[in-house]
Amino acid sequence: MSAPRILTAVPKRRYQFGPYEAVVLGEIESSDPVHYRFILALVRVGQSKPSLYVTAETELARGHREVIRRLRVVGEAAGEEIAAAGGIQDVDDFAAAALAAAGKALGLAGVTPVRTT
Numbered sequence: 001m002s003a004p005r006i007l008t009a010v011p012k013r014r015y016q017f018g019p020y021e022a023v024v025l026g027e028i029e030s031s032d033p034v035h036y037r038f039i040l041a042l043v044r045v046g047q048s049k050p051s052l053y054v055t056a057e058t059e060l061a062r063g064h065r066e067v068i069r070r071l072r073v074v075g076e077a078a079g080e081e082i083a084a085a086g087g088i089q090d091v092d093d094f095a096a097a098a099l100a101a102a103g104k105a106l107g108l109a110g111v112t113p114v115r116t117t
Contacts, residue, residue: 054098
């Protein structure tokens with residue numbers, strides 16, 4: 001899976017995570033066929049392009065309520081679905097789950113993300 005094609009998005013949270021700057025995006029418009037509720041993008045300090053994304057992909061449930069169905073880690077080499085995401089209700093739930101997944105994917109065991117905004 002390729003990186004999300006983001007047309008517009010609003011930054012919701014920012015973190016310093018070891019050698020990475022991480023931003024949680026919401027209110028996302030994309031040209032991809034999936035709908036993103038949130039995206040975590042991680043950029044290595046000193047670089048300009050994200051090296052890893054964690055996405056929360058949604059679909060409409062009964063009553064036209066948006067429900068997050070899956071989390072996916074997308075890196076330079078490949079993408080991997082990591083979880084059904086029924087427990088994610090808001091941006092803070094997503095940030096916690098996405099940062100944990102990113103830490104695992106990037107080998108950042110023992111590194112605590114620090115929220116900067």
